[in-house]
Amino acid sequence: MMIEIPPGWIIIAGAFILAITRGMLQKIAMLGLPLLALVMIWSLPEEASWQIQFFDYQISLLEFTATGKVFATVFALMTFVGGIFAMRTASTLELCAAFLYAGSAIGVTSSGDLISLFVYWEIMALGSTAVVLAAGTVNSYKAAMRYLLMHAFSGSVLMVGIAWHIYGTGSAEFSQLSLDGPAQWMILIGFLVNAGAPPFSAWIADAYPEASPSGCVFLSAFTTKTSVFALLIAFPGTEILIPIGCFMIFYGIIYALLENDARRILSYSIVNQVGFMVVGIGIGTEMALNGATAHAFAHIVYKALLLMSAGAVLYQTGKRRCSDLGGLYQSMPLTTICGTIGALAISSFPFTSGFISKSMISSSAAYEHLTWVWFLLAAASAGVFLHAGIKYPWFVFFQKDSGLRPSDPPKNMQIAMVIFAVVCIALGVFPQPLYDILPFTVEYVPYTADHLVTQFQLLLFAGLAFFLLLPMMKRTETISLDFDWVYRRLLPRGWSFVTAVVCRVYCATQKTVTSLLSNTLQKHYDREQEKPLGYFAKLWPTETMVVWVAVLLAVYLVLYYI
Incomplete structure (x- = not known):
């Protein structure tokens, strides 16, 4: 008989088990516990529930929705494959932090109330910060502190919003909310900050590339996607999310096109891809919500695959700038193939996972007569192909010969990449298993002549534009300024300026007051007598x-x- 406990607790317990085990026992725990959690997710009966009383409120620690099961499934799968990728290279600190991070993300998907959701939310922030810190470099330490600061801000806003909502409604239930008050707006803002919505999105490209090759893979999967899950449950059909999502899409594309750092390119594409999901949530129809859920599933897989290939390159060469790379296909054929499959999947190339998920969101916009949204999503698909589908593999693996001849990474990294490459193609060719577990009945057929022709035309002309403008796309040693410049440079310098002004005013005031008191004493005090x-x-x-x-x-x- 299956014990009805939150599956995320198994992964969280794994963080402590990994801390006290070594060698083969640690590897067994690293791979076995995510699989056990995956089995539990789908073995729990639909009516499974675990509630406890917390003061006057019911805390639902185990309450899976159909959407929650999809997200929990891909989170557990990501933990398993990420564990394979990290097996020989990650430190014990990183592994423990990654499991704490992943387990709390799965905990969010099984939460039925806002209080337990918030607790898991904060554990995620601590775990992910530790993953960045585990890289052990000066840059990773600074990035981790900025990352923690941003998530402390997000958590504070979310906490105030939840407390205000509970006080106003008397209910802590995690369900659909309407934006009828400041409390709900604060909850929405807290979710959007973690989703990477501008202007609070630079933390992704700032922190993720500073993590280790395996740490970056873990980071790409959980924080932004738990936010997508939270938005799916709390704010489906909230129309303000449509323009926010569109802005995220093009923001990510523009910055990714400007970037020279391979892992920053892929980090900005996270913002871009989450934007598609946010648009689907804003549209709010069954097809759109199915599309957002399916795209989150597909995105976790192909984004992890892309970052695994970039991490493998970094691990083997010590370089991550496109201007320092090129010609690696000659000595890293498996990494090149897997990275290219991930690039095709993120570009929604037919017969890959991105094609069968992203198109559901675009089609739902067309069915709702949101013509401007459909055109923007079509243009964005071309932009994604430019920066992630062509630019990343072209400059890293092909184009000029950098003279570097590293071999493919260790076998565990290769196995992890192959698993996710197979999943990308399998979902693209056989989408029905994914469609069957989505929250609503799927009647959408991705492989129609019209859809195939339209997508091939879009990708063809985007590819043609890339190669025609290749001289302009050539990477140089550049740095892109994002909003993080405000709290990395402007605010510290502004604070120093304000401090200097205050000190000068204080010293001048002190001198004036002292002089005034001295003169007064001289007039009213006889020093001789x-x-x-x-x-x-x-x-x-x-x-x-x-x-x-x-x-x-x-x-x-x-x-x-x-």
Whole structure:
């Protein structure tokens, strides 16, 4: 009989098990616990529930929805394959942090109330920060502190919103919310910050590339996608999400096109791809919500595959700038093939996973007569093909010969990449198993002549534009300024300026007051006789006090009668 406990707890327990085990036992735990959690997710009966009383509120620690099961499934799968990729290279600190991070993400998907969701949310922030720190470099430490600061801000806004909502409604249930008050707006903002919505999105490209090759893979999967899950449950059909999602899409595309760092290119494409999901949530129809859910599943797989290939290149060469790479297909054929499959999947190339998920969102916009949204999504698909589908593999694996001849990475990394490459193609060719577990019945057929022709035309002309403009696309040693410049450079310098001004004003004021007091003392104090001057100095202290009492009484009487 299956024990009805939250599956995420198994992964969280794994964080502590990995800390005290070594060798083969650690590897067994690393691979076995995610599989056990996956079995539990699908073995739990639909009515499985675990509630506890917390003051006046019911805390639902185990309450899976259909959407929650999809996200929990791909999170567990990501933990398993990510564990394979990290097996020989990751430190124990990174593995423990990654399992704590992954387990709390699965915990969010099984939460039925806002209080437990918030607890898992904060554990995720701590776990992901530790993953960045585990890289052990000066840059990773600085990035981790900025990352923690941003998520502390997000968590604070979310906490205030949840507390305000519970106080106003008397309910802590995690269900659909309407934007009818500041509390709900604060909850939405808290979710959007973690989803990477601009202007609070630079933390992704700032922190993720500073993690280790395996740490970056874990980071790409959980934070933004738990936010997508939270938005799917709490704010489906919220129309403000449509323009926000569209802005995220093009923001990610533009910055990815400007980037020279391979892992920053892929980090910005996370913002871009989450934008598609946010648009689907904003549209809010069954097809759109199915599309957002399916695309989150597909995105976790192909984005992890892309970052695995980039991580393998970094691990083997120590380089991550496109201007330093090229020609690696000659000595890293497996990495090149897997990276190219991931690039095709993110570009929605037919017979890959991106094709059968992203198109559901575009089609739902067309069915709802949101013509401007459909055109923007079509243009964005071309932009994605430019920066992730062509630019990343072209400059990293092909184009010029950098002279580097590294071999493919260790076998565990190769196995992880092959698994996800197979999943990308399998989902693209056989989408029905994924469609069957989506929250609503799927009647969408991705492989129609019209859809295939349209997509091939779009990709063909986008590819043609890339190669025609190749001289302009050539990477140079550049740095792109994003919003993180505000809190990395402007705010510290602004704070230093304000501090300097305050210090100067304080010193000037102190000098003025001291001078004034000194002059006053000189006028009313006889230094030779060492006694004060003036009428009151001639009186005894008792007489002086009587005079002042009389004066105060007179003033009081005058004011009273007035």
